[in-house]
Amino acid sequence: MAGVESQATFHELLAQYDLALARLGQSHDELLARVSELQSEVARKNDLLAHKERLAALGEVAAGVAHEIRNPLGGIRLYLDLLDRGGLNADGVATVEKIRRVVSRLDRVVRDVLLHSRELQVQARSVSLCSVIMDAVNCATQELGDGGITLEVEVDEGQALLDPDLTARLVLNLLANAVQAMPDGGTLRVLGRLTTESCIITVEDEGPGIAPERLGSLFSPFFTTKAGGTGLGLSLCRKIAHAQGGSIEAQNRPQGGARFVCRLPRVRT
Ligand SMILES: Nc1ncnc2c1ncn2[C@@H]1O[C@H](COP(=O)(O)OP(=O)(O)OP(=O)(O)O)[C@@H](O)[C@H]1O
Ligand SMILES: [Mg+2]
Known part of the structure; x- marks a missing residue:
């Protein structure tokens, strides 16, 4: 009997050993x-x-190059002003105007590169949303040219706690893209809405809109579909929005064209 029992125990032990082995x-x-x-x-x-x-290494090189480019750009602007005073004929005036636009575009791109290559220092203060947006609009009109673009601006009156320079730069980049998306003209609409908690800045155009498969890549640094583009404009917009605790998104308008919506907190908590 004892032999049978010990055999049963042995089998049990063996089964448990197998189980433990399987678990192991x-x-x-x-x-x-x-x-x-x-x-x-x-x-x-x-x-x-x-x-x-x-x-980071690229950023350092880019920052150095950008600095080097900005000085001669200032020089070109100065010479253009001198030329303008020199009694040019109509063709001359038109040419000077064209060069000014190219210089403005170059200046914007160089500043984008500089801002991109360093940590953003947000200096928020109470400013009128209207003045910030109009700053960007005034800069953009230097790039608008005579491409048949109608500009519509509608901004709520009121103050917000924003970094005015960075926010104007964000809007300027959106305006520049909208202008470039409408080479044959169209309406460019800028809306600034103030709610109790947010500033909502919307820039809409009547260009070709954005291919759905590109919507996810637009804000990545160096993403561009333009021959002379750096692909830094929208990436910088996102950086500026995030640095101020906000967000930015791209959409296609149902009636055609692109819409960019940036939401920034009106007051920082
Ligand atoms: N309003 C728009 N309509 C259609 N596509 C747009 C619009 N804005 C941006 N895009 C797309 O997003 C890409 C990235 O834009 P971003 O501003 O970052 O760079 P870029 O305009 O190409 O170059 P840069 O800003 O240096 O001139 C553009 O190349 C374009 O394909
Ligand atoms: Mg751009």
């Missing part, structure tokens, strides 16, 4: 899978770090 095998497999997951995560983070380091 499973844990081992799970551990291996986790290790391989962690290894790929480390590899991905290393890639990201290398990418960030490359971007």
